[in-house]
Structures are given as structure tokens and as C-alpha cells.
Amino acid sequence: MxxxxxxxxxxxxxxxxxxxxxxxxxxxxxxxxxxxxxxxxxxxxxxxxxxxxxxxxxxxxxxxxxxxxxxxxxxxxxxxxxxxxxxxxxxxxxxxxxxxxxxxxxxxxxxxxxTAMLAVAARIGAPLGHDFCAISLSDNLKPWDLIVRRLEAAASAGFVIALYNPISKARPWQLGSAFETLRRILPDTTPVIFGRAAGRPDERIEITPLSQARPEQADMATCVMIGSAETRIIERKGRAPLVYTPRFSAGSNQ
Amino acid sequence: MxxxxxxxxxxxxxxxxxxxxxxxxxxxxxxxxxxxxxxxxxxxxxxxxxxxxxxxxxxxxxxxxxxxxxxxxxxxxxxxxxxxxxxxxxxxxxxxxxxxxxxxxxxxxxxxxxTAMLAVAARIGAPLGHDFCAISLSDNLKPWDLIVRRLEAAASAGFVIALYNPISKARPWQLGSAFETLRRILPDTTPVIFGRAAGRPDERIEITPLSQARPEQADMATCVMIGSAETRIIERKGRAPLVYTPRFSAGSNQ
Missing domain, CATH: 3.40.1010.10 (Tetrapyrrole methylase, N-terminal domain)
Known part of the structure; x- marks a missing residue:
């Protein structure tokens, strides 16, 4: 039975x-x-x-x-x-x-x-408004060089990237290394979103240019999103900025 | 005000x-x-x-x-x-x-x-259980050659691919062309999932090997998912098969 x-x-x-x-x-x-x-x-x-x-x-x-x-x-x-x-x-x-x-x-x-990337995106605008991918940064279940190739492929092709499992005590260096890889491909100003505990009382969401993104801004409960070259920031007086990726692409990021 | x-x-x-x-x-x-x-x-x-x-x-x-x-x-x-x-x-x-x-x-x-890909995935197993991407197949807002480059980049790097807006009266040939592009990269047996109206009374979910996938299996309300080379099918007696992408990857798809 x-x-x-x-x-x-x-x-x-x-x-x-x-x-x-x-x-x-x-x-x-x-x-x-x-x-x-x-x-x-x-x-x-x-x-x-x-x-x-x-x-x-x-x-x-x-x-x-x-x-x-x-x-x-x-x-x-x-x-x-x-x-x-x-x-x-x-x-x-x-x-x-x-x-x-x-x-x-x-x-x-x-x-x-x-899922976390949708909740974080909703709190900040529409960073996933165009083509995007989700990558687990954990190298417990796949080799690190495969993760690097996926980061390179996704960034080069203009996908917004959502990173799950970005960092842990047992995996302290991988996120910093991922940022290094992405800095070789994407503009310094590309917005990076660190979204922790979206919608919960301890929510913390930070936006940082890729050139200044630091792994210490994330913990196990953070979803890290890296924009494409087309992702934009809208400043608003007295309100948090909005981050979005336009629906339209001329393909100029290639 | x-x-x-x-x-x-x-x-x-x-x-x-x-x-x-x-x-x-x-x-x-x-x-x-x-x-x-x-x-x-x-x-x-x-x-x-x-x-x-x-x-x-x-x-x-x-x-x-x-x-x-x-x-x-x-x-x-x-x-x-x-x-x-x-x-x-x-x-x-x-x-x-x-x-x-x-x-x-x-x-x-x-x-x-x-979102649709999560609802369709839940009805069929765990096709998005490993790294994946979401691509809108509409070339109203971006050039078709950019879409082709993204399909090639995603499939080559081992991402499962969820296609939104796969087909419409005004865009009849794009999905067939996308399948042609993916057939040049992925094994013939790669599972393709056509998930329409997941969770609704008119739900229709089909699993087809990439070699036999036809654009007529989709309409505007369908989310089409293409597995990676590692996506597997579990047959079950008297029940619909399960489709899943293992959490583990040896990187052999490279």
C-alpha cells in the first residue's frame, strides 16, 4: 500500500x-x-x-x-x-x-x-525583465571550471545572471572569483543586486556596481543578481532606486 | 497627490x-x-x-x-x-x-x-533542477540573430532552456528554427517539454525527443523547455513519466 x-x-x-x-x-x-x-x-x-x-x-x-x-x-x-x-x-x-x-x-x-530571484527582483524593479539564467555557485555537485564556463557564456551572450548558493563557510572564495570572471566581460557599472531575505523582516537589498561588488555582501541566504550590459538604474527622490533590464535589445552587447 | x-x-x-x-x-x-x-x-x-x-x-x-x-x-x-x-x-x-x-x-x-516554467516543471518532475535559463523567443523586441546566439550559448554551456512566447500567428517559423539550432548542439534524445496551461483544467503536457519536436506542439500559452544533455526521464508504470535534471554534473557535456 x-x-x-x-x-x-x-x-x-x-x-x-x-x-x-x-x-x-x-x-x-x-x-x-x-x-x-x-x-x-x-x-x-x-x-x-x-x-x-x-x-x-x-x-x-x-x-x-x-x-x-x-x-x-x-x-x-x-x-x-x-x-x-x-x-x-x-x-x-x-x-x-x-x-x-x-x-x-x-x-x-x-x-x-x-523562488528567491523572483522575490528579490520584485522588491527592486525588473532586473529579470529580459533573458536571464540561474546558476548555483556551489561546486559541491559540479566542477568549478564548469561554473566558470557557464558564467562566461551567460555574460557574453547578454543574459542577466541570478546566482543561488553564492557563498558559505565551506565555499568562501567562489563568489569573489565569479565577480573577477564577470569583470573581464561586463562593464564596471553593471548593477549587482544582493538580495537577502526578500519580503521578510530582516530583508536587506543592496545595489553595487560590478567593479565594487564584494563577496562579503552576501551570505548563504542571499540571491545575487548580476545585470547585463543593458540593465539600468532609475533614481527616485526619497525612494529606493529601481533596477530593470529593458524588454528591448538591439543586440549591441555583442 | x-x-x-x-x-x-x-x-x-x-x-x-x-x-x-x-x-x-x-x-x-x-x-x-x-x-x-x-x-x-x-x-x-x-x-x-x-x-x-x-x-x-x-x-x-x-x-x-x-x-x-x-x-x-x-x-x-x-x-x-x-x-x-x-x-x-x-x-x-x-x-x-x-x-x-x-x-x-x-x-x-x-x-x-x-512563473510558467516553475508551474510546468512541478507537473513533470524537476527539469530545472540544475542550471537553467529563460529566453523569450519573440523577435519583436530583439533581433533574431541575438536569440540564435543565446540559444547556442545556453545549449553549449549545458543550461536547460525555458522558452517563453514560443510561437504566435505573427511569429510562425521561429520555434522550428530554434529547434534546428538546438539539434546541431544537443543529443537527439534530449527531452523537450511542451507545457500548456499547467494546473488549469485545459492543461496539456507533452514530452518529445528533440529530434522529433515540432513547432505545432506549442501555442502562445505554452512554455517549451529543452533539457540539457544530462536531463533524464523516469518511466513509471501506470503514471506519467518524470523528467529531471540531476543536481550533479561531471561537466561531461562540454
């Missing part, structure tokens, strides 16, 4: 950004697996159970949740933001792909959410 | 995917500007007014909404999905950048939403 598994995107952390279908799935599940800060964010009933784990244990968490669901339970795996963007949905698929055949019988429902 | 302007992302079209903050903003505004099908989706009170316009009138719609807000009204501009992804937030910023100085005094609140 197979149970079901919800993979739920909780959005950036502000209750107003949790979708109704995510809230309904939280009400329905019995067991909640996830990285500590995300399962702590849930408001659960006494009959619901949290199973928190560390943020580098994604595959073992996925295996445990699938096993529990295969035994017949109603299980949820929660992610901040959207579960399909550098989060648990891929780990669950990997676990199904390589795990016991009966895991394929689990009824799987993935519930999308507002 | 300046009013306020909400730029609201309504999500993919399913009520369960409209965030509470988007619903609150809809309750607060008096005048609603947007593309016909999006303003039609709103459930308004008799004291609230719809101003629908065509989908190629984004800048004139932005100007009209800003003018109304600058006169003191509470105004909303609505987009499907997320307003910052190939939608109205950039048009509003462009209008502010080039419009009368008093438009900069309008209190602007942008409310993010679940």
Missing part, C-alpha cells in the same frame, strides 16, 4: 507568499522532512511530525521521505522558494530513479512556489 | 497558485490594467474597474496605469505568472524611466508570482 509524497515550495519566507495549494498540502501531510529552518517555519498540529535535517543531506532526506511514503504515510518534503530550483524536487527524482521499484508507485505531487 | 501602483503576478491561472499577498492587492486596488485574459480572470467588486488591452500594447498600458496612479488612484497592473518574467514589471520601469518626473513619486509595489 503506497502513500503519497508532496514536495512543497514554501516561497521566500513571507506568509503572504505561500500559495493556497501549498498551505492545503501542509494541512494534509503527516510527516514533514526538510532543512531545519524550513520545517521550523511550518505551523503544524500536534498530530503532525517534523523530521529536520542538515542542508547538505538532500539525497538521504529524499530517500527517507520516499521510504516513509512507500510504507503508506502521507509525507511532505518542504523547500524554501520553489522546490524545482536548486532544491528538493531534483533530489526526490534522483532517489526515485535509483531507488527500489516500489518508490515509483508513490503518488508524487510537486507544488511550485515563488 | 500621488496614488499607488501594484504590479501583480497572478500565477499560472489556477486559484490555488495565487499568493495571499496578490489577493490582498487585488482587494485593495480600484483600477485594473492588463491583457484581456488576465483581467478577465479577476473576481472584482462592482466598485472596481477593468481596463483590458491587447497583449502587444504593454508600454501604452504601462503609461496609462502610471498616469492614473499619478492622479491619485489606487491602480493595479496584472500579469499572468510572475510580473518580472517577460511581463509588465519591465514595461512599468521603462515607462517610469522615460515618463514625467512625477511618475517616480508613485508608490510602486511589485508582487511576485509563480
Amino acid at each position: 503506497s502513500g503519497r509524497l508532496f514536495v512543497i515550495g514554501l516561497g521566500p519566507g513571507n506568509r503572504g507568499q505561500v500559495t493556497p495549494e501549498a498551505s492545503r498540502a501542509v494541512a494534509e501531510a503527516e510527516f514533514f522532512y526538510g532543512y531545519g529552518p524550513y520545517v521550523e517555519r511550518l505551523e503544524l498540529r500536534p498530530d503532525q511530525t517534523r523530521i529536520a535535517s542538515d542542508n547538505r543531506e538532500e539525497l538521504s532526506r529524499a530517500n527517507a521521505a520516499l521510504q516513509k511514503a512507500a510504507e503508506g504515510a502521507s509525507v511532505a518534503v518542504v523547500s524554501g522558494g520553489d522546490p524545482g530550483v536548486f532544491a528538493m524536487a531534483a533530489a526526490i527524482c534522483e532517489a526515485i530513479d535509483t531507488g527500489p521499484a516500489q518508490w515509483r508507485d508513490v503518488e508524487l505531487t510537486i507544488i511550485p512556489g515563488v | 500621488s496614488g499607488r501602483l501594484f504590479v501583480i503576478g497572478l500565477g499560472p491561472g489556477n486559484r490555488g497558485q495565487v499568493t495571499p499577498e496578490a489577493s490582498r492587492a487585488v482587494a485593495e486596488a480600484e483600477f485594473f490594467y492588463g491583457y484581456g485574459p488576465y483581467v478577465e480572470r479577476l473576481e472584482l467588486r462592482p466598485d472596481q474597474t477593468r481596463i483590458a488591452s491587447d497583449n502587444r500594447e504593454e508600454l501604452s498600458r504601462a503609461n496609462a496605469a502610471l498616469q492614473k496612479a499619478a492622479e491619485g488612484a489606487s491602480v493595479a497592473v496584472v500579469s499572468g505568472g510572475d510580473p518580472g518574467v517577460f511581463a509588465m514589471a519591465a514595461a512599468i520601469c521603462e515607462a517610469i524611466d522615460t515618463g514625467p518626473a512625477q511618475w517616480r513619486d508613485v508608490e510602486l509595489t511589485i508582487i511576485p508570482g509563480v
Whole structure:
């Protein structure tokens, strides 16, 4: 008898950004697996159970949740933001792909959410208003030289770049190195946005020209966005500036 | 006396995917500007007014909404999905950048939403589980050769590609041409996902190998996603297959 598994995107952390279908799935599940800060964010009933784990244990968490669901339970795996963007949905698929055949019988429902780059962009204007890409800067799961090639390809082709997982204690130098790579391609004045905890009480959003961007401006919870050569800043008296990338491109960045 | 302007992302079209903050903003505004099908989706009170316009009138719609807000009204501009992804937030910023100085005094609140690629991805697994990019295939606002260069750069560097605005009556050949470009770079077996109306009653999601992908599988409301060389399909007995891109990359696609 197979149970079901919800993979739920909780959005950036502000209750107003949790979708109704995510809230309904939280009400329905019995067991909640996830990285500590995300399962702590849930408001659960006494009959619901949290199973928190560390943020580098994604595959073992996925295996445990699938096993529990295969035994017949109603299980949820929660992610901040959207579960399909550098989060648990891929780990669950990997676990199904390589795990016991009966895991394929689990009824799987993935519930999308507002991912960090969209929340940060909304707070500042429309930096993602033209073609863009999202890159995880973590070299735990891919070689650093591949990340460098992707940064070069994206910047050279005029994509705005959103960096997830920009920095951590175990990965202290990568963001600075990424800025160095991008400085060789993009103008000094290219806006860099450091967006931390968008929509939450501890929100902090900074705009810095690429020439002056420093890795210390980011932490694990920051989404870093690097504009294209066409990204613009609108100054406003008494209000925060707006940053946007025009919908129109003449292709002059080539 | 300046009013306020909400730029609201309504999500993919399913009520369960409209965030509470988007619903609150809809309750607060008096005048609603947007593309016909999006303003039609709103459930308004008799004291609230719809101003629908065509989908190629984004800048004139932005100007009209800003003018109304600058006169003191509470105004909303609505987009499907997320307003910052190939939608109205950039048009509003462009209008502010080039419009009368008093438009900069309008209190602007942008409310993010679940954009189409996230909704489609959630219905099918985790195709965006690794680095990815989003490209508008419309050559109304940029030259076609720039789009081709971006497709080549993204596919060569191993990004999964989400195509917005893949096809329309006025742009019938571009999607087929994009597939031709991508076939020169990616394996024949690369999964292509055609995701239409994800989460709505008329949802239709198809998975086709790149070698057989045809532009007729898409319409204006379709988000087309092209996997990387590492994107995998998991077959499941009696269930739709899952498509995912593993979090791990050895860089072998280079």
C-alpha cells in the first residue's frame, strides 16, 4: 500500500507568499522532512511530525521521505522558494530513479512556489525583465571550471545572471572569483543586486556596481543578481532606486 | 497627490497558485490594467474597474496605469505568472524611466508570482533542477540573430532552456528554427517539454525527443523547455513519466 509524497515550495519566507495549494498540502501531510529552518517555519498540529535535517543531506532526506511514503504515510518534503530550483524536487527524482521499484508507485505531487530571484527582483524593479539564467555557485555537485564556463557564456551572450548558493563557510572564495570572471566581460557599472531575505523582516537589498561588488555582501541566504550590459538604474527622490533590464535589445552587447 | 501602483503576478491561472499577498492587492486596488485574459480572470467588486488591452500594447498600458496612479488612484497592473518574467514589471520601469518626473513619486509595489516554467516543471518532475535559463523567443523586441546566439550559448554551456512566447500567428517559423539550432548542439534524445496551461483544467503536457519536436506542439500559452544533455526521464508504470535534471554534473557535456 503506497502513500503519497508532496514536495512543497514554501516561497521566500513571507506568509503572504505561500500559495493556497501549498498551505492545503501542509494541512494534509503527516510527516514533514526538510532543512531545519524550513520545517521550523511550518505551523503544524500536534498530530503532525517534523523530521529536520542538515542542508547538505538532500539525497538521504529524499530517500527517507520516499521510504516513509512507500510504507503508506502521507509525507511532505518542504523547500524554501520553489522546490524545482536548486532544491528538493531534483533530489526526490534522483532517489526515485535509483531507488527500489516500489518508490515509483508513490503518488508524487510537486507544488511550485515563488523562488528567491523572483522575490528579490520584485522588491527592486525588473532586473529579470529580459533573458536571464540561474546558476548555483556551489561546486559541491559540479566542477568549478564548469561554473566558470557557464558564467562566461551567460555574460557574453547578454543574459542577466541570478546566482543561488553564492557563498558559505565551506565555499568562501567562489563568489569573489565569479565577480573577477564577470569583470573581464561586463562593464564596471553593471548593477549587482544582493538580495537577502526578500519580503521578510530582516530583508536587506543592496545595489553595487560590478567593479565594487564584494563577496562579503552576501551570505548563504542571499540571491545575487548580476545585470547585463543593458540593465539600468532609475533614481527616485526619497525612494529606493529601481533596477530593470529593458524588454528591448538591439543586440549591441555583442 | 500621488496614488499607488501594484504590479501583480497572478500565477499560472489556477486559484490555488495565487499568493495571499496578490489577493490582498487585488482587494485593495480600484483600477485594473492588463491583457484581456488576465483581467478577465479577476473576481472584482462592482466598485472596481477593468481596463483590458491587447497583449502587444504593454508600454501604452504601462503609461496609462502610471498616469492614473499619478492622479491619485489606487491602480493595479496584472500579469499572468510572475510580473518580472517577460511581463509588465519591465514595461512599468521603462515607462517610469522615460515618463514625467512625477511618475517616480508613485508608490510602486511589485508582487511576485509563480512563473510558467516553475508551474510546468512541478507537473513533470524537476527539469530545472540544475542550471537553467529563460529566453523569450519573440523577435519583436530583439533581433533574431541575438536569440540564435543565446540559444547556442545556453545549449553549449549545458543550461536547460525555458522558452517563453514560443510561437504566435505573427511569429510562425521561429520555434522550428530554434529547434534546428538546438539539434546541431544537443543529443537527439534530449527531452523537450511542451507545457500548456499547467494546473488549469485545459492543461496539456507533452514530452518529445528533440529530434522529433515540432513547432505545432506549442501555442502562445505554452512554455517549451529543452533539457540539457544530462536531463533524464523516469518511466513509471501506470503514471506519467518524470523528467529531471540531476543536481550533479561531471561537466561531461562540454
